[in-house]
Amino acid sequence: MKKIEAVIQPFKLEEVKEALKAIGIDGMTVTEVRGHGRQKGHKEVYRGQEYQVDLLPKVKIEMVVPSARAEEVISALTAAAKTGKIGDGKIFVYDVVDAIRIRNDERGESAL
Amino acid sequence: MKKIEAVIQPFKLEEVKEALKAIGIDGMTVTEVRGHGRQKGHKEVYRGQEYQVDLLPKVKIEMVVPSARAEEVISALTAAAKTGKIGDGKIFVYDVVDAIRIRNDERGESAL
Amino acid sequence: MKKIEAVIQPFKLEEVKEALKAIGIDGMTVTEVRGHGRQKGHKEVYRGQEYQVDLLPKVKIEMVVPSARAEEVISALTAAAKTGKIGDGKIFVYDVVDAIRIRNDERGESAL
Amino acid sequence: MKRILSMLFLSAVLASQVFAQAPAPSPTAALEAGIKSAQSSADNAWMLVSCALVLMMTGPGLALFYGGLVRRKNVLGTMMHSFVLMVIGTVLWALVGYSLAFGEGSPFIGDLRYLFLNGVGGDPNATYAATIPQQTFMLFQMMFAIITPALISGAFAERMKFSAMILFTILWTLVVYYPMAHMVWGNGGLLNAFLGGKVPCLDFAGGTVVHITSGVSALVCAIVMGKRKGYPNEPIKPHSLVLSLIGACLLWVGWFGFNAGSALSSGSLASSAFVATHFAAATAAGGWMLAEWFQHGKPSMLGGISGAVAGLVVITPAAGFVAPMPALLMGFIGGIFCYFMVVKVKAMLGYDDSLDAFGVHGAGGTLGAILTGVFATKDVNAAFKDAAGNALPVGLLEGNGSQVVNQIIGVGLSWVIAGVATFILLKIVDAMVGLRVSPEEETAGLDLSQHGEEGYSLES
Amino acid sequence: MKRILSMLFLSAVLASQVFAQAPAPSPTAALEAGIKSAQSSADNAWMLVSCALVLMMTGPGLALFYGGLVRRKNVLGTMMHSFVLMVIGTVLWALVGYSLAFGEGSPFIGDLRYLFLNGVGGDPNATYAATIPQQTFMLFQMMFAIITPALISGAFAERMKFSAMILFTILWTLVVYYPMAHMVWGNGGLLNAFLGGKVPCLDFAGGTVVHITSGVSALVCAIVMGKRKGYPNEPIKPHSLVLSLIGACLLWVGWFGFNAGSALSSGSLASSAFVATHFAAATAAGGWMLAEWFQHGKPSMLGGISGAVAGLVVITPAAGFVAPMPALLMGFIGGIFCYFMVVKVKAMLGYDDSLDAFGVHGAGGTLGAILTGVFATKDVNAAFKDAAGNALPVGLLEGNGSQVVNQIIGVGLSWVIAGVATFILLKIVDAMVGLRVSPEEETAGLDLSQHGEEGYSLES
Amino acid sequence: MKRILSMLFLSAVLASQVFAQAPAPSPTAALEAGIKSAQSSADNAWMLVSCALVLMMTGPGLALFYGGLVRRKNVLGTMMHSFVLMVIGTVLWALVGYSLAFGEGSPFIGDLRYLFLNGVGGDPNATYAATIPQQTFMLFQMMFAIITPALISGAFAERMKFSAMILFTILWTLVVYYPMAHMVWGNGGLLNAFLGGKVPCLDFAGGTVVHITSGVSALVCAIVMGKRKGYPNEPIKPHSLVLSLIGACLLWVGWFGFNAGSALSSGSLASSAFVATHFAAATAAGGWMLAEWFQHGKPSMLGGISGAVAGLVVITPAAGFVAPMPALLMGFIGGIFCYFMVVKVKAMLGYDDSLDAFGVHGAGGTLGAILTGVFATKDVNAAFKDAAGNALPVGLLEGNGSQVVNQIIGVGLSWVIAGVATFILLKIVDAMVGLRVSPEEETAGLDLSQHGEEGYSLES
Ligand SMILES: Nc1ncnc2c1ncn2[C@@H]1O[C@H](COP(=O)(O)OP(=O)(O)O)[C@@H](O)[C@H]1O
Ligand SMILES: Nc1ncnc2c1ncn2[C@@H]1O[C@H](COP(=O)(O)OP(=O)(O)O)[C@@H](O)[C@H]1O
Numbered sequence A, B, C: 001m002k003k004i005e006a007v008i009q010p011f012k013l014e015e016v017k018e019a020l021k022a023i024g025i026d027g028m029t030v031t032e033v034r035g036h037g038r039q040k041g042h043k044e045v046y047r048g049q050e051y052q053v054d055l056l057p058k059v060k061i062e063m064v065v066p067s068a069r070a071e072e073v074i075s076a077l078t079a080a081a082k083t084g085k086i087g088d089g090k091i092f093v094y095d096v097v098d099a100i101r102i103r104n105d106e107r108g109e110s111a112l
Numbered sequence D, E, F: 001m002k003r004i005l006s007m008l009f010l011s012a013v014l015a016s017q018v019f020a021q022a023p024a025p026s027p028t029a030a031l032e033a034g035i036k037s038a039q040s041s042a043d044n045a046w047m048l049v050s051c052a053l054v055l056m057m058t059g060p061g062l063a064l065f066y067g068g069l070v071r072r073k074n075v076l077g078t079m080m081h082s083f084v085l086m087v088i089g090t091v092l093w094a095l096v097g098y099s100l101a102f103g104e105g106s107p108f109i110g111d112l113r114y115l116f117l118n119g120v121g122g123d124p125n126a127t128y129a130a131t132i133p134q135q136t137f138m139l140f141q142m143m144f145a146i147i148t149p150a151l152i153s154g155a156f157a158e159r160m161k162f163s164a165m166i167l168f169t170i171l172w173t174l175v176v177y178y179p180m181a182h183m184v185w186g187n188g189g190l191l192n193a194f195l196g197g198k199v200p201c202l203d204f205a206g207g208t209v210v211h212i213t214s215g216v217s218a219l220v221c222a223i224v225m226g227k228r229k230g231y232p233n234e235p236i237k238p239h240s241l242v243l244s245l246i247g248a249c250l251l252w253v254g255w256f257g258f259n260a261g262s263a264l265s266s267g268s269l270a271s272s273a274f275v276a277t278h279f280a281a282a283t284a285a286g287g288w289m290l291a292e293w294f295q296h297g298k299p300s301m302l303g304g305i306s307g308a309v310a311g312l313v314v315i316t317p318a319a320g321f322v323a324p325m326p327a328l329l330m331g332f333i334g335g336i337f338c339y340f341m342v343v344k345v346k347a348m349l350g351y352d353d354s355l356d357a358f359g360v361h362g363a364g365g366t367l368g369a370i371l372t373g374v375f376a377t378k379d380v381n382a383a384f385k386d387a388a389g390n391a392l393p394v395g396l397l398e399g400n401g402s403q404v405v406n407q408i409i410g411v412g413l414s415w416v417i418a419g420v421a422t423f424i425l426l427k428i429v430d431a432m433v434g435l436r437v438s439p440e441e442e443t444a445g446l447d448l449s450q451h452g453e454e455g456y457s458l459e460s
C-alpha cells in the first residue's frame, strides 16, 4: 500500500474530492495546514506595523491506497488540483506497512 | 521504529489516551482533521440552500514507537477506539528511519 | 528523498523558519497540533471543576528533502528549536518514495 | 405622526393665548394637563428604554452568556433557547399572559379582561403605573415573562430536544410564571405587598417571580433529565468565555432596566434602585473572584462574570428597598454564597445543572428575597404606612421582624409551585415527545441534530 | 455646563418668588415656559436614546449580522461596508444631506437652506418636531441615512471593490436617498401624507424610503455584478452564525429607536409603535422557523434571525399606524412571505443576492408598505381629519380603500427610482474604477485584498 | 413601589381639586412643584441612560476593543483588566472616591463629607446638577472613574501580573484620578472653570481628567515595564479584529452617554454635545483611513476603528463648547494626528505601548484639550459672562486667547501629575509584588498563567 499525501490550494479541495470519488477513491483524511515554498506570501499592516506573511493556507489530503492504484490516483489528483500557477502544491508518496480498520480489525488492503 | 497513525472519532480521544498511557505510551501528537470514507455525512441547510457535508470531524493520533511494541499499541488502540459503527476510523503503520529528541540530540529509540 | 517531520514549541516557529531559509530550505508545510509527552500539562478550573490539560499546543513542520541534505536540515532544525527544556519536541525521519509538483508534473527531487 | 405633533404644538400655542384672557381656574386645569403630559413623557422615556434593555438581556445577553459556556457543537442550540423565547413569550403574553398576570381576579391568577390586550392602550393603568401608558407597562412586564423561562434553559443545555423545550416552556409559562407574577405583582395577588395581598411579600423586581421560579425549576430539570453524556468524567469546557463575558456585561447593563425600570418612573426611586443594582453586581463579582483566589490561587474571568450575575440576582428583589451600603454587602454575601453553591454543593449532590441556573438564580434568588426582609428600609421606600400616613419600619433591621417571615413564606411558596409544577410538566412533555435527544444526536451536538447548521465554519 | 445648570436653577427659584407677588397672567407664562422645557427635555431624552439605538443598528448591529453570514476571509471587508457608512453618511449629511432631504423646496428635493447645518440648532423645527431641538431631529434622520445604503451591501458582499463601494454609496445617497426622504418626509414632498404631499403615502419609519430603496437597489446590484466565484456549486456557508445572532438581536433592540423613535416624542404613540415593532419581529421569526420546520423538518437559528429582521422590515412603515393584533399578523405574514422570496424565488431566478438584502428588505418593505394601507387605523393614529377635526378612516379595513392605492403609488415610485438610478450609477462606477475585485483577490478574500488584514489570527 | 406611585397619583388628583377653590398663590406653588418633578424626571431619564451607556463602554466595550487586539492567549487576561475595574472602581468610589472628588475642600482634593456616600440621596446637589438626584450624579461620575484606569491597561497588556495590576490600579485611582477629577470638576477645584477655580480650564467630559491622565500614565507604564517578549521582531497580531470592531462601535455609542450625558440634563446642550461627538468620531475614522490609504495603499478596519476612538477622545473636552462644523474639523485633525503618533512616533521612540493607549488617549486628549480653547464658542455654551450677564467670548477664534493658555496649563498639570505619580506607583508596586509575569508565564499567556482558563476551546 502507498500513502498519497497532497498539499493543495484550499479552493481546489472540492474539485479534487470530486475527481477522486470519480475514480472510486473515497477514503481520505483532510487537514488544514499552512505552507511555504516558491509562492510568495502577502503583506499585512496593523497600525503601521508590517508583517510579511509567508505561511499560506493550504489543505493537505492523505489517502492510503493499494500500490497498484497509486499512479492513477496521482494523475487524477494532479489534473484536478492544477491551475498552472505557482502554489499549486505537491504530492508525496510513502510506503505503508499496514492498515487496520478499527471497526472490525480488518487488515491490509481490505481495510482501506 | 514504527509510526502508528490512527484516525479516530473525536469523542474517543480521551479513552484512547487513557488506554495508551495504561501500556506506557505517552508520547503522541494529535491533530484535528476531517475525514471522508464509508460513513455518510450530514445535511446542512442555510436559507434553503442545502449542503451535503461529507468531511466529518476526526482526530488523528500519531505515535512513533519501537517496532517491537507496534502490535501491542495497535491492539490497545483498536480496543479503545472501537464502537463497532461505521466511522470508527483507521490505523496506518509506517516505517521510521530515525528519531531525534531536540532537547538533547538523543537519537533512535531512546529518543522516543 | 527523506521526509523530516519535526514537532516543536509554537513560539520557536519563526526561528526555525529562519534557520531553514538560511540553509536554502524553503519548501515546508506547517500544522497546528497538540502534543503529549514528558512535558506535564497545566490545570484549568471552570466553576470549581478542574481539568488536567495534558495535550499542549505544538507546531508540526514537514519538509521533504533530498536524502543527501537530511542531516544538514536536522542539525539546523535542532539548533534553532532547542531551549534545553522538556517539551522541545522531536524530529522523525521517513523515506519518501516519490514527489510530484502539481503545477508542472515534475517528479522526484526536482519537484521539491 | 408629524401632523399630530404640529397640531399638538398649535393647540399648545392657542391654549397659551386663551389663558391670557381666560378666568383663573381654566388655565390651572390646562397647566395641570401640560404637567401631566410632561411627567408622563419623562417617565415613559425611561420605561421604553428599560423595555429595550430588558429585551437586550435575553437577546443577545443571556444567549451569549449561556452560548459561550457550552461546547462549540451546542452553541446555536443553546442560544436558540433564549431566542425562541423572544417569540413564544411575546405571543403568549399578547394573547393571554398579560391578562392572566395583571387582570383583577383571584389571589392566584388574573381574569381575562385583557385577553388579546383588549383595552390596553395609551392611557395609564393607575393601579400599576399612574404616569405611563398601559402599553408601556404591558411591554415592560412582557420582557420579564420572556427572560424568566430562558434562564431555566441553563439547566438542560446540551441535551434537550428542541420540540420538548418549546412545549415545556409554553406550559411552564402558563402554569408557573403567570400565576406567580399575579400573586406577587397582580392587583389582589396573594403576596402583593402594595395591592391588598394577604401576605405582603416584598419583591421589587422579581427575586421570587423570576429567579426562584426559574432557578428551582432548573434544579428539577437537571435532576429529571439526568447528566450529559460523559459528565463529569470527560472535560466539558466553555467553548468561548469571550462570548460569555459579552453576555454577562450586557446582562449587567440591561439589569439597570430590569431593576431601576421596576420603579416604573424615572424619579429618585429609579436612581436608588440603579445604585443598589450596580453596587451588588460589583461586590458579588469581587466576592466570587476572591473565593477562587483563596481556593485555587487564581481568580478567573468565568468566576468574575458568574459572581456579577449572582449579585444582580440577589439584589433584584431588594433593589428598590435598600440603601447603597447594604447593597454592597448583599452583593458580597451573595457572590460568596453562590460560589459555594455552584462549586461545592453541586459537586456534593452530583446533579448536572449544565450552566448552574439553580446555583445562581435559585440560590441567589432565595438569599436575596430573605435579605430583602432584613435590609429593606423606609428611608429608601416607605412601603408601609400607618393610618396617619407615617412611614412604618420595613425591614428586620428597622425592627419589623415579621417582614422576614413574610419573605420566607413567599420564598417557600415559590419553591413549591415551581418545583412541583416543573416536575409534572416534564413528565407530561416526556410522555408526549420525549425530553432528551438520542445519544448520537447528543454526540453530534444540538446545532446539527436540532437545527441542521453549525455555529462556526472557520476553514479558510 | 454646570454653571448653566445652576443658573437655570437660580432663575427658577427667583421666578417662583416673583410669582408670589406678580399679577395673574405673568406666572402663567412662566409656568408654560417651565412646562414646555420639561416636555421638551422628556421627548429629547427618548429621542437622543433613539439616535444612539439607530446608530447601534449599523455598528455593530448590521456589521455583525452581515459579517457573520460571509466566509471568514471576507468578514472585515463586509463589516467595513457598514462601518465606512458611519463616516460617509455622516459627513454627507452634515454638509448637504439634511438640507436636501428636509429643506423646503420642490416636491422632489429640498433646497440648500440648511447647507452645512446652517441654522440647525437647539430650537425645534416645528414643521417636523415641535418639542425637540432641531439638532436632535437632524441627528435622528442622519442615522437613517447611514444605515440605508449599508443595507444594500448585503447584495454585493464578498466581491465588490472597496473603492467602488465607496463611490457608489456616495452617489446613491445623493441621487436616491435624499430625494426619496424628501418626497416622503420632507415638507411639501410629493408623497408626504402630513405636509402637503399630492399623494399622501403613509410611511411611519421608512418602508419605502429605507427598505424598498435599499432592497430594490440590492437586487439590481446582485444582477449587474454577477455571481460570486463558485456560487452556487461550491458551499458558501456563514462563517459565524454566532456573530449574526448578536447582530440580529442588536438590530431588533435598535429598531425600537428606529420605529418608536419615529414618533419624535416619548408619548403614547411611541409606546404603540414599540409594541407593534416587537410583536411583528416575534411572529415573523416564528413564521420563518415554522416554514423551515415544515420544509426541512428543522427550524434554524439563521431562519429565526432572518425572520425577525423580515418582520421588523414589514412593520416599519406601519409601526405608528396599526394596533397590536394586526401587528402580530403582519409579522407572521411577512416572515413567511420573505422566507418564500429568499428560499424559493431567489433560487428560481438564480441571481446571487449574497445576503438576501432584496429578499428581506425589498420584498418585506414592499409588503409592509401595502399592508400599512390595509391595517392603518385612526384609533392608533388619527392621520386624517375632516374640516371639523374629526378623525377620518385611515386604512382599507376602516373603509379607506384609496389609501392602498396611494401606498402602491409610493411603492411603485420607490421601485422605479431606486432601480433605474442604481443601474445607471453602477455603470458609471464600473466605468470609473471597476466594480469587482479580480478573481485572485476574490479567492484571497476582501480582508487581505482590500484591507491588508485578517479577521482572526487564532494560531496559538 | 406601586403604592407610592398610586399615592403620587392620588395626591395629584386631590391637588387639582384643591386648586379649583384655593386662592391664587397656592396653586402656583403646587404647579411649580409639578413642573420641577417633570423636569427632574426628564433629565434623570437621560442621565440614567447615560450611566448605563458609560458602563457599557467599559464592559463590554473596552474589554472587547482591547481584547481583540491582543493574542489569543491573552484575551481573557486583557478583558479582565476592564472587568475587574467595574468591581474595584465601584467599591472605591462608594467608600471614599465620590467624596474625595466632589466634596468641598481644597483646590486639590475633596473632603470626606460624602464618605460611604453619607447624605448622597434622592435630592439634587444643586452645586453640580440642580435637576437630578445626587445619586444619579454620583453614578454618572463613578462610571468615569471606572473606565479611566481601564484605558491605561492597553499599555501593559500581555505582560503585567494580575495582582500588580490590581494594586497599581487602586493606588492610581486614589492618587491620580480623584485629585484630578476634583481639580477640574470639583467645587473649588483649581482648574474648575465654573465653580471658582483659579485657572478656568474647559473640560466638558474629561479630556484632561480621563484621557490625558490615562494616556500619559500609559506611556510611563510602557516605558517602565519594558517590551513584550519578541516585540517588535516576532509578529504580534490582533487575534480578532471582529471583537475589536464590536468594542469600538459600543465605545462610539456609549460615548454619547459620556459626552452628551455630561450636560447633566436632556436639554439642547445634550443634543449639541451629541452632534459634536458623533461628527468628530466619523471624520477621525475617515482621516485615519485616508492616511493609511495614502501610505499603504489600503485603508484598514483596524485603522477605521482606531481613528473613531481617537476622534471621540479629541472631542471629549470640547463636546459641549463647539459647533458642528468645528467638530467635524477637530475629528479629522485628530484622526490624522493620532495616526501619526501611533504609526510614526511610536516606531521612532521604540517603546512598546501594546495597544497604543498613549498614542490615542494621551496624544488625542492633549490635542483636544488645546483645540477646545481654540474652537469653544459662546453660541453653543455661554461659559463666561460679565457682571451684566452678557456672554463673553470663550475660545481663541472668538477673541479669548487667554483660554488657550488656561487649557495648556491644565494639560501641563495633568501631564506632570499623571506622569510623576505613575512612575512612583509602579516602583512601589514592583517592590511589593513585582510588575511582570515570568517569561514562561508570558509565553504561556495571561489567560492560563493568571487565571487558569482559556478564552476559546474550539476543538469539536
Ligand atoms: N519540500 C517540501 N516539503 C513539504 N512541503 C512542501 C515542500 N515544497 C512545497 N511544499 C508545500 O507545497 C506548497 C506549494 O509549494 P510552492 O513551491 O509554493 O508552489 P509550487 O508547488 O507550485 O512550486 C507549499 O506551500 C508547501 O505547503
Ligand atoms: N484510505 C484512507 N486513507 C486515509 N484515510 C482514510 C482512508 N479510509 C478512511 N480514512 C479515514 O478514516 C475515517 C473513517 O473511515 P470510514 O470508512 O468512514 O469508517 P470505517 O473506517 O469504519 O469504514 C475517515 O473519515 C477518514 O478520515
Ligand SMILES: Nc1ncnc2c1ncn2[C@@H]1O[C@H](COP(=O)(O)OP(=O)(O)O)[C@@H](O)[C@H]1O
Pocket (backbone or CB within 6 Å): B026, B027, B028, B029, B030, B062, B063, B064, B065, B101, B102, B103, B112, C007, C034, C035, C036, C037, C038, C039, C056, C058, C085, C086, C087, C088, C089, C090
Ligand atoms: N513517540 C512520539 N510520537 C509522536 N510524537 C511524539 C512522541 N514523543 C513526543 N512527541 C511529540 O513531541 C512533543 C514533546 O515531547 P516531550 O516528551 O514533551 O518533550 P521532549 O521531546 O523534550 O522529551 C510532544 O508534545 C509530542 O507532540
